[in-house]
Structures are given as structure tokens and as C-alpha cells.
Amino acid sequence: MEIGLSHYLVLSTILFAIGLIGVMRRKNLLLLFFATEILLNSVNVAFAAISHYHGDLTGQMFAFFVIAIAASEVAVGLGLLIVWYKRTGKIDLDMMTTMRG
Amino acid sequence: MLEQLLLILPMAITVIGAFFLMLLSWNKRFTLKDYNLVAVFFLMLSFIVEFPQLSNTEIIYIFPEVFGTMYIIDNFSTLFDLMFTAGAILTLLINTDYFKSRNYFNGEYFALVLFSVFGMMTLAHSNELVTAFIALEIASLSVYALAGYHKNNRLSTEAMLKYMILGSMTGAFFILGTALIYGAVGSTTLGDIALFIKSASDSESLLVITGGTFILVTILFKIGAVPFHSWVVDVYHGAPFPVTMFMASTFKIALFAIALRLYLVDFAPINVIWSELLQVITVLTLIGGSWLAISQDNLKRMLAGSSIVHSGYMLIAISSIGLGSQEAAPAIMFYLMSYFLSSVGAFGILSFIASRSNKALTFKDFKGFSQRRPYLAAMMAIFMLSLSGFPSTIGFLGKFYIFTSAIESGQILLAGLGILTAFISVYYYFKLIAMMYFYPTDEPQKKFPMDLSGVLIGLMAVLVIWGGIGTGLIPFIPGADGFIDIAKQAVLSLQ
Numbered sequence: 001m002e003i004g005l006s007h008y009l010v011l012s013t014i015l016f017a018i019g020l021i022g023v024m025r026r027k028n029l030l031l032l033f034f035a036t037e038i039l040l041n042s043v044n045v046a047f048a049a050i051s052h053y054h055g056d057l058t059g060q061m062f063a064f065f066v067i068a069i070a071a072s073e074v075a076v077g078l079g080l081l082i083v084w085y086k087r088t089g090k091i092d093l094d095m096m097t098t099m100r101g
Numbered sequence: 102m103l104e105q106l107l108l109i110l111p112m113a114i115t116v117i118g119a120f121f122l123m124l125l126s127w128n129k130r131f132t133l134k135d136y137n138l139v140a141v142f143f144l145m146l147s148f149i150v151e152f153p154q155l156s157n158t159e160i161i162y163i164f165p166e167v168f169g170t171m172y173i174i175d176n177f178s179t180l181f182d183l184m185f186t187a188g189a190i191l192t193l194l195i196n197t198d199y200f201k202s203r204n205y206f207n208g209e210y211f212a213l214v215l216f217s218v219f220g221m222m223t224l225a226h227s228n229e230l231v232t233a234f235i236a237l238e239i240a241s242l243s244v245y246a247l248a249g250y251h252k253n254n255r256l257s258t259e260a261m262l263k264y265m266i267l268g269s270m271t272g273a274f275f276i277l278g279t280a281l282i283y284g285a286v287g288s289t290t291l292g293d294i295a296l297f298i299k300s301a302s303d304s305e306s307l308l309v310i311t312g313g314t315f316i317l318v319t320i321l322f323k324i325g326a327v328p329f330h331s332w333v334v335d336v337y338h339g340a341p342f343p344v345t346m347f348m349a350s351t352f353k354i355a356l357f358a359i360a361l362r363l364y365l366v367d368f369a370p371i372n373v374i375w376s377e378l379l380q381v382i383t384v385l386t387l388i389g390g391s392w393l394a395i396s397q398d399n400l401k402r403m404l405a406g407s408s409i410v411h412s413g414y415m416l417i418a419i420s421s422i423g424l425g426s427q428e429a430a431p432a433i434m435f436y437l438m439s440y441f442l443s444s445v446g447a448f449g450i451l452s453f454i455a456s457r458s459n460k461a462l463t464f465k466d467f468k469g470f471s472q473r474r475p476y477l478a479a480m481m482a483i484f485m486l487s488l489s490g491f492p493s494t495i496g497f498l499g500k501f502y503i504f505t506s507a508i509e510s511g512q513i514l515l516a517g518l519g520i521l522t523a524f525i526s527v528y529y530y531f532k533l534i535a536m537m538y539f540y541p542t543d544e545p546q547k548k549f550p551m552d553l554s555g556v557l558i559g560l561m562a563v564l565v566i567w568g569g570i571g572t573g574l575i576p577f578i579p580g581a582d583g584f585i586d587i588a589k590q591a592v593l594s595l596q
Contacts, residue, residue: 009284012280016273016277019273020270023266023270029262029266032266036266036269036270036273039269039270039273040269040272040273040276042277043273043276043277043279043280046277046280046281046284047280047283050280050283050284053284054287056287058288058289059283062231062279062283062289065231065234065235066276069234069235069238072238072242073238073242073265073269073272076242076245076246076265077265077266077269080249080258080261080262080265083249083252083258084258084262087253087255087258
């Protein structure tokens with residue numbers, strides 16, 4: 001069987017769905033950051049595949065930009081996670097109930 | 102070459118200023134006041150360099166041989182840039198006292214503000230979806246860090262975590278939408294997408310519509326429209342006052358800049374598809390925001406809830422654009438301006454009071470405020486009147502333009518609902534006025550603070566009144582009419 005664009009797009013959609021479910025269901029903050037990484041990287045798969053399909057390299061270039069953004073997002077997030085851990089000793093989402101909006 | 106460099110100088114100055122402040126904050130000799138002055142100096146320089154460009158009416162692409170048409174300079178983006186820099190300058194100067202009264206601010210805080218302004222400027226200038234995404238993330242990441250700036254405060258950290266997790270999740274929707282559009286069109290430049298949509302059949306443009314809807318979700322989340330509003334009140338409450346002010350005013354302006362550019366250029370031929378969706382979201386936002394604002398006791402949370410309602414008013418105008426109203430886009434820009442003046446003023450007074458006491462500000466704390474501080478109370482009353490859209494203030498004119506555009510495009514029911522929520526908003530804004538004026542107090546009267554924050558807040562109160570009644574009152578000095586003409590011209594430069 002020939003593996004074409006649609007297979008890659010289906011893979012990307014499945015990964016995106018996994019990431020989305022992860023963000024919604026996970027209680028551990030570290031795993032939440034994993035899930036947001038999966039979300040962004042699933043889009044990278046789509047970018048690379050579409051770029052190959054159109055025969056133009058801009059899509060692969062975009063994937064690099066997205067990787068950089070994902071890295072900076074996690075850098076900010078992990079920095080905060082350490083502060084939170086030092087204060088409470090836990091990295092659980094259920095701790096965040098001081099404010100209920 | 103040199104001309105092009107001159108055109109991007111305002112953005113360059115902002116980002117150079119940010120790096121300069123980061124280097125400066127390494128040295129322990131400088132005080133917060135020095136950092137504040139340096140940040141304001143760079144922003145002021147950027148504003149002054151940018152201002153003459155407003156008369157420039159042609160569309161210029163920066164370094165077309167390198168960037169293609171990614172980076173655009175037109176009247177629209179210049180006007181928004183000026184609003185961002187002015188907003189950041191006012192936010193920094195009004196909060197001078199607040200910075201002094203809290204020990205957790207340092208030099209990096211000001212660097213982050215400048216980085217965020219740089220991201221917003223790039224957002225207003227981006228003519229391409231991935232550039233827009235990167236700019237949005239630069240601005241958002243700085244704002245996440247700012248929201249959690251009070252590291253030792255539980256509320257602040259919690260606010261930042263909530264904002265950050267939800268924000269990066271919806272950010273992924275933006276880039277997913279971009280990928281879908283790239284797949285259909287083969288390019289992410291706004292002009293190319295508009296050309297594709299014009300020539301494509303219905304089934305071909307389905308992918309573009311799906312992608313556009315995902316991008317819309319991100320924008321709606323960031324402005325706090327109702328199904329995506331769960332973070333707004335908590336984040337506004339947890340963040341330090343200067344940051345809340347910055348998010349509620351300047352950051353919101355930036356999001357409407359990209360929303361307007363996408364809606365007016367990119368998806369212009371298929372706007373109608375989203376009109377029904379937007380109408381439903383507008384109704385939810387107006388009602389849900391009012392409910393949130395009514396049920397709050399803390400003033401910061403009340404203003405956060407009411408900021409959702411104000412987003413709702415601007416969403417009315419966005420769906421009017423899709424239904425063919427010509428007045429709607431300038432109306433949004435005018436509303437942003439009026440909301441900016443009134444909300445920064447109101448938050449400024451709260452932060453001024455918070456810098457002298459440490460407790461959370463509720464309605465009860467304002468009992469008899471008019472006897473303690475008559476001038477500040479009068480200004481607060483002016484800002485509250487303007488936020489509720491009382492005639493003779495700038496807020497009234499803003500709402501007037503929005504509702505006119507809604508009626509022009511035939512959305513009579515939506516305009517009616519908007520007017521109804523404006524009446525509801527009178528309840529929670531006038532509650533504060535009643536607290537200030539109708540209750541006695543034992544505390545003695547205090548003098549009017551003749552420092553920078555006090556004078557600036559006073560100036561903004563004058564501007565709010567001036568915008569409301571100053572139109573043509575004195576010849577040769579432009580009133581609010583002047584701004585709506587500039588906005589109309591800027592919107593024309595897009596088409």
C-alpha cells in the first residue's frame with residue numbers, strides 16, 4: 001500500500017486528539033505540558049507532509065518555527081512548575097482551587 | 102534599504118529596549134524608578150518615530166526580496182502600533198506607586214512588558230499566518246510570565262498556570278488551522294488565501310473554512326468570549342494590578358488588530374459563513390459576562406467580568422462586518438480606544454489605592470470614598486459612567502457607533518440585546534458610585550496626590566469627558582470625530 005498525504009493527515013489528527021484528551025483529563029502538571037507538546041508536534045507532522053505534497057519547502061520551515069515555540073512555551077511552564085513545587089510540594093492540578101471563577 | 106530600516110525602527114527600538122533592560126537588570130545599582138524611566142523612554146522613542154508614519158497611506162512590504170509579503174506596513178498597523186505603545190507607556194507610568202509598594206518587581210518585569218509590546222506590534226504588521234502565530238506567542242508568553250510575576254503569592258502562580266495551560270492549548274488550534282489552510286491553498290499569505298477563496302468552489306474551500314474556524318477559536322479564547330471565558334476572572338484577579346491593566350486594555354487591542362485583519366482581508370469573501378456562529382457567541386458573551394460581573398464582590402473581579410461584556414459589544418460589530426456594514430470596523434477601533442481610556446483609568450485608581458493598603462478591594466472598602474478622597478472619587482465616577490455608556494462620555498459614543506453598525510447590517514435583535522446588557526451594566530457600575538457617595542465615613546479627608554499617577558489619571562478622566570462632548574465644541578481642536586476619521590482611513594488602507 002502506498003502511504004500518501006491522507007495517511008499522514010490522519011496520523012496528525014489522531015495525535016492532536018490524543019493531545020487534546022491529555023490536556024482535558026490529566027491531573028499531573030508535567031503530563032499536561034507533555035500533552036500540549038503533543039498538540040503542537042502533531043501539527044508539525046501535518047506541516048511536513050503537506051510541504052512534501054505541494055513540493056514546496058516553506059511548510060518544513062514552519063515546522064522548525066513551531067518546534068522553537070513549543071520549546072519556549074515549555075521553558076516558561078517548567079520554570080513556573082518549579083516555583084509551584086517549591087511552594088506546595090505537589091504538582092497536582094487539584095491543588096489549584098483557591099479561586100473559583 | 103535605509104527607508105525600509107526607518108520604517109521598522111519603531112519595532113526595533115522596542116526590542117532593543119527590552120534587551121537593554123535585561124542587561125541593565127543584572128546590575129544591582131539601579132532602582133525600580135530607573136528601570137521604569139528607561140522602559141518609558143524606549144517606548145516614547147518608538148512612539149515618536151512611528152507617529153509621522155501615520156500620514157503614509159501606501160502599503161509597503163518590508164524587505165520583499167527576503168520576507169516576500171509576510172511583513173506589511175500600512176496605515177492600519179501603524180495606528181495599532183501607536184495604540185500599543187501609548188497603552189504601555191500609560192500603564193507603566195500610572196503604576197509608578199504600585200511598583201514602589203511591592204517588593205517583587207525588578208528590572209526583568211519591564212523587559213517583559215517591552216517584549217510583549219514588540220510581539221503585539223509584529224502581530225499588527227503580520228500579513229501571513231505563521232508570522233501571526235509567532236507574534237501572538239511572543240506576546241502571550243510574555244503576558245503569561247507577567248501574570249505570574251508575584252512568585253510567592255499563591256493566587257498569582259495559580260492564575261499563571263491556568264492561563265498558560267489553556268492558552269497553549271488554544272494556541273495549538275491556531276497553528277492547526279494554519280496547517281489546514283496551508284494544505285488547501287499551498288501558501289499562508291493572507292492575499293493568496295483571499296485569492297484562492299474567490300476562485301475556489303464550495304467543496305474546495307471547505308478545508309479553508311475549517312481552518313478559519315480553528316483560528317477563530319483561538320482569537321475568541323484570548324479575548325475571553327463566553328464558551329472560552331473560564332480563565333478570565335481568575336487570571337485578572339490573580340495577576341498583579343499593572344499586569345491586569347495591561348491585559349485588559351493593550352493585549353485586547355492587539356487581538357482585535359489580528360482579528361480585523363484576518364476578517365477584512367483574508368476571509369472577506371466568506372465572512373457570512375461565520376456570522377451565525379458569531380451571533381450565538383455574542384449573545385452568550387453578553388449574557389454570561391453580565392452574570393459574572395453582577396455576582397462579584399471584589400472590584401478587580403467585577404471589572405474582569407465586565408471586560409467580557411465589552412468583548413461582547415465588539416463581537417456584535419465583528420459579525421456586522423460579515424453582513425456588510427461599512428461602519429463596523431472603525432466602530433471597533435473607536436470602541437477599543439474608549440474602553441482603553443476608561444478601563445485603564447478605573448484600574449489605575451484601584452492600583453493607586455492598592456499601593457497604599459494591602460487588602461483586597463471590595464465594594465465595601467469604597468464606602469464614603471467621596472469624603473476621604475473627593476477628587477479620586479469624582480474621577481472613578483467618570484470612568485464608571487463611561488464604562489456603562491452614559492451619555493456625554495466617550496463610552497457612550499463607542500456604544501453608539503457599535504449599535505449603529507449592528508442596525509445598519511440588520512441585526513436589530515442583537516443591537517437590542519446590547520442595549521439591554523448596557524442597562525444591566527448600570528447596576529454593577531452604579532453600585533460603586535452609590536457606595537462612594539451615599540455612605541458616611543469616619544476617616545478624615547486626604548489631600549489630592551499631586552504626583553505622576555494622580556495627574557495622569559486626572560488627564561484620562563478629562564479625555565473621557567472630552568471624547569464624549571468635545572466634538573466640535575472648540576474649533577480647530579479634534580475631538581472624538583477626529584479619531585473615527587483616522588480609523589476609517591486606516592480600515593480603507595486594508596482593502
